[in-house]
Amino acid sequence: MNKVKVEVFLSVPTCSGGISLSRLLGEIEREFGDKVEIVTYKGRNELFEKYNLTTAPALIIGGLVRIMGLCPSKESLISALKEAGLE
């Protein structure tokens, strides 16, 4: 089974949405730990530019930009993970 890759972009210093998103991803990791791979980037980097992101926090799921500039609800995040193949 392939893990769904979740790339997380947070600002430095972290914004309030980034803190909420980090907490939410902690829950996701506890629930779906063996099915998701979460990679967190702090601050601006080459990938941020590559994905044409403009604001943080941002979530790339399965290589696609899904959320930018806000922390989604848990329900929305799980839906996005399912669309990317989470079973």
Added chain:
Amino acid sequence: MKLRMEVFSGDPPCPGCTAILALADEYARKYKGKLEVIKLVGQEAVPKFEEYKLSCVPAVVINEKIRIEGICPSRTTLDNALREGGL
């Protein structure tokens, strides 16, 4: 004596940080001569961010007192914070 307003933003910026930086420019023009506006963004903000023991951005510190943290305030809120600070 000029009032000192330090405005903290993350990099990459969240929507709240983008908004607060615009507000900082607006207030620097509006209160020119009365208010010293200092914008601290990204990695360069970290030493002061830690010194003030802030937990997230956007944030506003007026005369070394934390007034706003984690949200971009309305103009009314920011005006009140400046008034409290002695403007």
